[in-house]
Amino acid sequence: MSAVIDEVSRPQKSGFGVFARPATRSLIGGLAAAAAWFVAAALTAFWPDKIESDWAYTGNFAAACATLAFALAFAAFAGIRFTVFQRLQRLSPWLLALALFLAAWEAVTAKLGLLPLPFFPPPQAIVEVIIDDWGRLAAGILASARLLATGFFLGAAVGFMTGVAIGWSRLAGYWIHPVLRFIGPLPATAWLPLAFFVFPSSFSASVFLIALGTGFPVTVLTWSGVAGVNSTYYDIARTLGATQRFLVLKVAIPAAMPHVFVGLFMGLGNSFAVLVVAEMLGVKAGLGWYLQWAQGWAAYANMYAALLLMAFLCSGLITLLFRLRDRLLSWQKGLVRW
Amino acid sequence: MVAAIADDHPVRGSTLTLREVSHRFDLEGQPLPVLDRISLQVGRGEFVALLGPSGCGKSTLLRLVAGLDTPAVGSLLMDGREIEAPDPSRVVVFQDPTLYPWRTVWRNVALGLEARGLLRTHSGRIEDALRLVGLTGFANAYPRQLSGGMAQRAALARALVNDPKLLILDEPLGQLDSLTRITMQGELVSLWQRAGFTALLVTHDVEEALFLAGRVVVLSQRPAHIKAEIANTRPYPRRRGDPHLAELRHEVLAHLGLDATW
Structure with a gap:
């Protein structure tokens, strides 16, 4: 335990911990990262590609790396005068590692041809896809986001209300709980074949599946949150003249919110999985479909690009949910470890 | 300040009547009697302490008075009307x-x-x-x-804001450190004197009961019945060193069978 506290109370350190002064550390860290990006740029631009390969955008990729290198070097020097730039120093080790990774990737693909094509295209091939095929990718992101949002919100809303109902009403608990127990653990994707012929469109079928995947954890955790509310909270509200409605809305639900958020996180994770499967198997749009389509054409660079965008989309949404929780449950700070 | 709260309610405090109240719990199918024919009359604005050993059923009695539970046998009346449900x-x-x-804190008190x-x-x-x-x-x-003391004060404010006629105190100072407890006992007395509500205090602290209450009701072990009622007419504010209080303390301890160490 004391080790944990030490860890927290210690000031933020970067990977370059050996240099004492923050300004010096920032400068050295920044310059090291800039140098690494220069290396990546130079390696891409001046090391000739393997003879039979023909990559467009090699120059552009090198230029982008060089630009980033210049920007980092500038920020490193600016950090001597302006502390704002010193904050970048936290990122320096990661930026450096990323540059080295890209350089190595470039070397083993385009330059040395050690990895087999078309499965392992060089970085500039992915840049090429994002620039040349951005229309289709953007449409894919929009389609996925629309499907995901519809399904997630529907599932979260229904799950939340069901959870409150089971937690609150004995009758609802009696009827819904066994159904939930029986059907809930079934992965939502198991319903896929059925959903696609029962529902009028593949979109509505996928909305249903995503809602199902989201709804189950939200229901179970909302329910356990409501059921676990300290009964004295109710006693207090009752002696102060609270109605049933007040007990549900102002006592049970706020008290259950920390649990509800755990459910929402799990539900969101589930919804990603269902989304991709649904898009791969039925829906003719979205990033999942794009992945499938790219594989059909053996366009592996397109696949990596779609995976990259999907990772941004998913982690962005998780971050968004974290922000929302931090806002709504700020009262928990200090009660639990964040 | 209490006057501001009190102005629209000229009649202060309520009477409380317990008639032959018995209660039992169901413990794995076995009835467990907790209260045994308790009869008690509390006057308007009176401060009564219920004193008894731990687990004797004091808190159960308070839940019945609050209307959170209904008694198995007997009836409870506030201002002559039967207590059936919680009421502010x-x-x-x-x-x-x-x-x-x-x-x-503000929104808690606003509850x-x-x-x-x-x-x-x-x-x-x-x-x-809050003031x-x-x-x-x-x-x-x-x-x-x-802190613990401040939280309990906030809980007190949450109760007082409703301008209660009967304030039910279930060992409200039991979890505070002894120094804070002494301060808060004094504050409770002055609150009660200014606001004029009827107060029913459950405690297992003999000194606290005698320092605060005008009458101490001593309860037996479970199932609780009333062993003795001891009137305490010492004027407020009371002093802890008062020899008369010490005598009463001896008497109460004797009723509880704990006077061997006196």
């Missing part, structure tokens, strides 16, 4: 302050007014109640930021 005129202060952690739809018209009372318990500067604090 009878407010309980529990042993644990149990403030809602997601609400600020009763909000529940009855009076928040808009009577929100001024919240400031009054009364000395928490004016903490209106926007969250419960986790309060």
Whole structure:
């Protein structure tokens, strides 16, 4: 335990911990990262590609790396005068590692041809896809986001209300709980074949599946949150003249919110999985479909690009949910470890 | 400040009557008697302490008075009317302050007014109640930021803001350190004197009961029945060193069978 506290109370350190002064550390860290990006740029631009390969955008990729290198070097020097730039120093080790990774990737693909094509295209091939095929990718992101949002919100809303109902009403608990127990653990994707012929469109079928995947954890955790509310909270509200409605809305639900958020996180994770499967198997749009389509054409660079965008989309949404929780449950700070 | 709260209610405090109240719990199919024919008459504005060993059923009795549970046998009347359900005129202060952690102190104190739809018209009372318990500067604090004593004060304000006729105190100072407890005992007496509500205190602290109450009701082991009623006519504010209180303490301990060490 004391080790944990030490860890927290210690000031933020970067990977370059050996240099004492923050300004010096920032400068050295920044310059090291800039140098690494220069290396990546130079390696891409001046090391000739393997003879039979023909990559467009090699120059552009090198230029982008060089630009980033210049920007980092500038920020490193600016950090001597302006502390704002010193904050970048936290990122320096990661930026450096990323540059080295890209350089190595470039070397083993385009330059040395050690990895087999078309499965392992060089970085500039992915840049090429994002620039040349951005229309289709953007449409894919929009389609996925629309499907995901519809399904997630529907599932979260229904799950939340069901959870409150089971937690609150004995009758609802009696009827819904066994159904939930029986059907809930079934992965939502198991319903896929059925959903696609029962529902009028593949979109509505996928909305249903995503809602199902989201709804189950939200229901179970909302329910356990409501059921676990300290009964004295109710006693207090009752002696102060609270109605049933007040007990549900102002006592049970706020008290259950920390649990509800755990459910929402799990539900969101589930919804990603269902989304991709649904898009791969039925829906003719979205990033999942794009992945499938790219594989059909053996366009592996397109696949990596779609995976990259999907990772941004998913982690962005998780971050968004974290922000929302931090806002709504700020009262928990200090009660639990964040 | 209490006067501000009290103005619209000229009649202060209520009477409380317990008629042959018995109660039992169901423990794995076995009936477990907790209260045994308890009869008690509490006058308007009186401060009565119920004193008894731990687990004797004192808190159960308070839940019945609050209307949170109904007795197996017998009846409880407040101002001559049967107690059937909780009512904001009878407010309980529990042993644990149990403030809602997601609400600020102000919003915790506002709870009763909000529940009855009076928040808009009577929100001024919240400031009054917070001033009364000395928490004016903490209106926007969250419960986790309060010490034990401050949290219990906030719980007291949450009760007082409803202008109760009967304040039910379930070992409200039981979890405080002894120094804070002494301070809060004095504060409870002055609150009671100013606001004029009827107070029913459950405690297992003999000294606390004698320092606060005008009458101490001694309960037996479970199932609880009334062993003795001891009137305590010493004027307020009382002094802890009062030899008369020490005599009464001896008497109470004798009723509890604990006077061997006197």
